[in-house]
Amino acid sequence: MKSTMQDFPLTVASVLRHAASVHGDRQVITAVTPGSSRRSTYAELGERSAQLANALRDLGITGDERVATFQWSNQEHLEAYAAVPSMGAVLHTLNLRLPPHQLSYIAGHAEDRVVIVDDTLVPLLARALPEMGTVHTVLVAGSGDTSVLEGHGKEVLRYDEVLAAQAPTFDWPVVDETSAAAMCYTSGTTGNPKGVVYSHRSMWLHSQAACTHNALGIAYDDTVLAIVPMFHANAWGLPYAAMMAGAQLLLPGPFLQAAPLVAMIEAERPTMSGAVPTIWNDILNYVRDNPGHDLSSLKMVACGGSAVPRSLMTAFDELGIRIVQAWGMTETSPLAAVALAPAGLSAEEAMRLRGTQGRVVAGVEARIVDDTGLVMPHDGKSVGELEVRGPWVTASYYGGEDSEKFHDGWLRTGDVGLIDPAQFITLTDRAKDVIKSGGEWISSVELENELIGHPDVLQAAVIGVPDEKWQERPLAAVVRKPGAAATPDELREFLSDRVAKWWLPDSWSFIDAVPLTGTGKFDKKVLRQQYADGELTVENSSRA
Numbered sequence: 332m333k334s335t336m337q338d339f340p341l342t343v344a345s346v347l348r349h350a351a352s353v354h355g356d357r358q359v360i361t362a363v364t365p366g367s368s369r370r371s372t373y374a375e376l377g378e379r380s381a382q383l384a385n386a387l388r389d390l391g392i393t394g395d396e397r398v399a400t401f402q403w404s405n406q407e408h409l410e411a412y413a414a415v416p417s418m419g420a421v422l423h424t425l426n427l428r429l430p431p432h433q434l435s436y437i438a439g440h441a442e443d444r445v446v447i448v449d450d451t452l453v454p455l456l457a458r459a460l461p462e463m464g465t466v467h468t469v470l471v472a473g474s475g476d477t478s479v480l481e482g483h484g485k486e487v488l489r490y491d492e493v494l495a496a497q498a499p500t501f502d503w504p505v506v507d508e509t510s511a512a513a514m515c516y517t518s519g520t521t522g523n524p525k526g527v528v529y530s531h532r533s534m535w536l537h538s539q540a541a542c543t544h545n546a547l548g549i550a551y552d553d554t555v556l557a558i559v560p561m562f563h564a565n566a567w568g569l570p571y572a573a574m575m576a577g578a579q580l581l582l583p584g585p586f587l588q589a590a591p592l593v594a595m596i597e598a599e600r601p602t603m604s605g606a607v608p609t610i611w612n613d614i615l616n617y618v619r620d621n622p623g624h625d626l627s628s629l630k631m632v633a634c635g636g637s638a639v640p641r642s643l644m645t646a647f648d649e650l651g652i653r654i655v656q657a658w659g660m661t662e663t664s665p666l667a668a669v670a671l672a673p674a675g676l677s678a679e680e681a682m683r684l685r686g687t688q689g690r691v692v693a694g695v696e697a698r699i700v701d702d703t704g705l706v707m708p709h710d711g712k713s714v715g716e717l718e719v720r721g722p723w724v725t726a727s728y729y730g731g732e733d734s735e736k737f738h739d740g741w742l743r744t745g746d747v748g749l750i751d752p753a754q755f756i757t758l759t760d761r762a763k764d765v766i767k768s769g770g771e772w773i774s775s776v777e778l779e780n781e782l783i784g785h786p787d788v789l790q791a792a793v794i795g796v797p798d799e800k801w802q803e804r805p806l807a808a809v810v811r812k813p814g815a816a817a818t819p820d821e822l823r824e825f826l827s828d829r830v831a832k833w834w835l836p837d838s839w840s841f842i843d844a845v846p847l848t849g850t851g852k853f854d855k856k857v858l859r860q861q862y863a864d865g866e867l868t869v870e871n872s873s874r875a
């Protein structure tokens with residue numbers, strides 16, 4: 332039996348139309364300098380997106396051609412988010428933090444035609460542009476110098492001038508909801524980055540899931556500060572979710588340090604935000620070192636991208652701000668699981684659940700699989716690789732690469748952990764970072780989470796290093812806070828009440844900063860290499 336429901340496609344254009352008409356007066360606020368902002372509305376977004384779409388048509392963008400962005404989180408980037416998929420083309424957000432050879436590889440792989448770039452990022456783009464063979468035009472947002480872009484056979488135009496010549500209306504085509512809307516490459520710690528291609532439908536459903544109370548609960552009365560960059564995993568879907576809900580959107584531009592973020596929070600009073608743990612940790616240290624700041628507008632902040640230390644959640648609880656841990660990856664759009672504790676639990680139990688990677692949101696399914704592919708029970712004990720599936724989980728990489736990451740319709744996440752009977756997922760490591768000592772697993776994630784709770788520790792990354800007797804033993808690479816002097820023995824003593832004795836690291840290295848990947852995660856491959864090359868100064872704790 333056929334339903335009587337209308338066949339109405341779930342598209343980005345429908346989100347844009349909704350935002351521009353129903354929530355037309357709601358604001359989009361972009362930081363222009365650390366202390367000042369530019370204000371616009373969703374109604375203006377509708378018009379500017381139409382102008383951009385008209386301009387891109389004039390530049391020859393047809394069908395599902397790719398339009399890349401090389402931008403911070405700002406109004407022009409949001410215009411590309413809205414216009415490019417709505418016109419039927421495909422938005423490709425380039426990650427500013429990738430090295431030039433990876434950027435040009437990605438742009439060629441995706442066959443990008445046009446790149447929209449912030450003027451402040453022109454010098455960075457110029458390093459990759461000569462090798463971006465498929466790109467014919469660069470649109471520069473802002474009035475900064477563009478001379479370094481000249482001489483590579485690309486047309487270089489000013490974004491504002493190009494838009495000013497265009498009509499503020501566009502007849503958004505009806506596109507198939509399963510067609511490509513946007514793409515994003517994962518950093519690919521081995522081999523080349525892999526492309527994930529989002530559909531209109533996947534983005535629509537993902538955004539709506541983000542708005543549910545069981546996920547991030549983004550609503551009309553929210554002001555959302557999207558700290559997670561728009562060049563990474565669609566800024567966790569916050570921009571589209573805000574447009575759908577009619578929430579106001581705060582875009583911090585390049586000002587992602589604690590001081591300007593705190594200033595923006597005080598000036599614009601966002602109610603929710605999303606960022607990785609390092610950012611919240613920086614903000615926490617900043618407000619502790621500079622008392623008197625007011626973050627009280629924030630009711631809830633989403634945190635993910637790597638495990639969220641409990642000490643961070645407790646410290647934010649004391650500020651009256653609830654950190655909600657979420658788990659996901661570029662391949663899952665990214666929101667897949669959220670750690671919310673039900674009411675009525677003891678404070679300790681609630682904190683334990685909030686410290687997990689959470690439960691899947693409706694639509695996504697999760698399971699744990701062992702080395703042989705056997706599906707394991709959700710008993711809170713069986714450890715294996717986490718696999719997920721759902722309408723906003725990718726079924727393959729663009730071009731069919733790395734097909735071994737998919738089987739039976741499930742994505743192999745590369746994350747290792749367990750699921751308990753209440754369906755809370757706890758991750759212990761990424762598959763490539765697990766530490767196997769004497770045949771047993773040691774969770775580097777848990778060691779890091781505990782170490783960061785020590786008052787002298789700014790950052791901690793734990794890696795496995797070869798050991799004759801045990802195969803591998805943990806080495807903790809620690810960044811101490813300025814002026815702090817914790818010793819290996821003190822840190823080991825601190826950990827000894829918190830983790831199993833045989834987990835305690837014997838080797839320690841005090842470093843200036845943990846090396847990061849293009850997506851801002853600890854790059855443990857680099858740390859392991861530094862260790863192998865003898866570049867780390869290693870101190871041993873006198874064993875207890």
Ligand code: ADP
Nearest residue numbers: 517518635636637638657658659660661746850
């Ligand atoms: P990349 O894979 O390029 O580093 P992603 O943002 O796609 O970038 O990373 C996804 C990975 O981040 C996950 O597979 C997982 O390892 C990690 N991650 C995300 N959220 C969490 C979380 N809440 N706790 C632990 N790890 C997380």
